[in-house]
Amino acid sequence: MTVRVTGKVVTPAGVIRQGCVEINGERITAVAEYPSVRDGYWILPGFVDMHTHGGGGHTFTTGDADQARAAAGFHLRHGTTTLLASLVSSPFELMRAATTAYRPLVTEGVLAGIHFEGPYLAAARCGAQNPAYLRDPSTDELTELLGLGHGTIRMVTLAPERDGATAAVKLLAAHGVVSAIGHTDATYEQTQAAIAAGASVATHLFNGMRPVHHREPGPVVALLEAPSVVCELVADGVHLHDGMLGYVTTTAGVDRAALITDAMAAAGMPDGEYELGGQTVTVTTGVARLANDGAIAGSTLTMDAALRHAVATGIAVPEAARMVATTPARAIGLGDRVGALAPGLRADLVVLDDDLNVVRVMRAGSWLDQ
Structure with a gap:
C-alpha cells in the first residue's frame, strides 16, 4: 500500500x-x-546522530543492551531514526562486552553501529574522558573487536599523535570503519598524516582539541581544510559560540558539517547528578559538567533541538537538514540507505x-x- x-x-x-x-x-x-x-x-x-552517549536517563556507555534500546527509543521520539551508540574511554573488557551486547541491536536496526570515542586519546585533551583508561592505539585490540562485531563497529575516535595511531587508522580503513580525530593535542602535520592514512571525521571540532595558533595551526585547521573530512559540531550554544558554528558551516560547507548531540543520559531529564565513564557529572540548567573540575561532559541535546538552534543562528532549513541527516549519513557510510x-x-x-x-x-x- x-x-x-x-x-x-x-x-x-x-x-x-x-x-x-x-x-x-x-x-x-x-x-x-x-x-x-x-x-x-x-x-x-530522519535525523542521523553519529555521536551520542545516551538520553532519557539511559546510557550507551555501560554496554547494557536494555539501556541502549531505551536510549535509542528516546532519541527516536526526537526524530533521530539512525544513530551510533557512542561509548567513552573504557577498559578493553567493557569494549568487548559492549560489542557483543550491541551486535544484535545493530542486526535488528535499533542501532546503526558502535562508535568508540576512545580510549586512544590524549591525556592533555581528554575533557570528560576518564584519564585512567587512556592508552595508545592497539591493533591487537581493534582486530579482536572487529572480529567480534562483524560490522557492528562503525567509527573509532583517536588522537593521531599517540604511538600506533597511523597503524590503527589504516587497519580501520581496511575494514571499512571510520577513523575520527578527536581529544587530541596533535600538531598540524600529525593531523595531516592521519588524514592521509584515512581519517575522515573530526570529533566535535574545537572541543577537546589543541586550539588554533598562528604559528602552530594544530588539528582544527588541518581538519577544516581537508576536503575528505566531515566536521562534527555540537550546536547547543555551550560547546560552540554561534559565530563558530556559522564560520565552520560557511568555511567547510554543509556537505562537510554534521550536527551531533554528544548527548549523555541526562538528555531529556531533570538537572542533577549523573554518571559518565565512571565519573560524576552535574547537570545545571541543562549544561553537563564533570563534578570534579567543571569540564563540559557531553550535552543534554537532542537532534531536533540542534536543528532549531542552527536555524535560529541563520542557517536555512534546507542546509540545516543536510547537517542533521544527509552529511552525517554519508560520513558513516550510510548515505546510500538513509539521510x-x-x-x-x-x-x-x-x-x-x-x-x-x-x-x-x-x-x-x-x-x-x-
Whole structure:
C-alpha cells in the first residue's frame, strides 16, 4: 500500500513547497510536487546522530543492551531514526562486552553501529574522558573487536599523535570503519598524516582539541581544510559560540558539517547528578559538567533541538537538514540507505511544525505513534 506524506518537503536539491513523499513498505518510491498541497508542515529526512552517549536517563556507555534500546527509543521520539551508540574511554573488557551486547541491536536496526570515542586519546585533551583508561592505539585490540562485531563497529575516535595511531587508522580503513580525530593535542602535520592514512571525521571540532595558533595551526585547521573530512559540531550554544558554528558551516560547507548531540543520559531529564565513564557529572540548567573540575561532559541535546538552534543562528532549513541527516549519513557510510528524502532510500522522515517542533516520526515506513 502506498502512503503519501505531504507538506514542505526538504530534498537534497532544496524545498518542494507543495510536495509529496510516496512510500511503499519500508522505501521511498517517489518525491514530487503535489499542487493540491497548501503549505503544510515541514517534511525532513530522519535525523542521523553519529555521536551520542545516551538520553532519557539511559546510557550507551555501560554496554547494557536494555539501556541502549531505551536510549535509542528516546532519541527516536526526537526524530533521530539512525544513530551510533557512542561509548567513552573504557577498559578493553567493557569494549568487548559492549560489542557483543550491541551486535544484535545493530542486526535488528535499533542501532546503526558502535562508535568508540576512545580510549586512544590524549591525556592533555581528554575533557570528560576518564584519564585512567587512556592508552595508545592497539591493533591487537581493534582486530579482536572487529572480529567480534562483524560490522557492528562503525567509527573509532583517536588522537593521531599517540604511538600506533597511523597503524590503527589504516587497519580501520581496511575494514571499512571510520577513523575520527578527536581529544587530541596533535600538531598540524600529525593531523595531516592521519588524514592521509584515512581519517575522515573530526570529533566535535574545537572541543577537546589543541586550539588554533598562528604559528602552530594544530588539528582544527588541518581538519577544516581537508576536503575528505566531515566536521562534527555540537550546536547547543555551550560547546560552540554561534559565530563558530556559522564560520565552520560557511568555511567547510554543509556537505562537510554534521550536527551531533554528544548527548549523555541526562538528555531529556531533570538537572542533577549523573554518571559518565565512571565519573560524576552535574547537570545545571541543562549544561553537563564533570563534578570534579567543571569540564563540559557531553550535552543534554537532542537532534531536533540542534536543528532549531542552527536555524535560529541563520542557517536555512534546507542546509540545516543536510547537517542533521544527509552529511552525517554519508560520513558513516550510510548515505546510500538513509539521510535524504529520495526514491530508493529507507522511508525515514520527520514531520515538523513551523517552529520546527516534532509532530510525527516515521522510520522504515512506519509511524512511531502507530
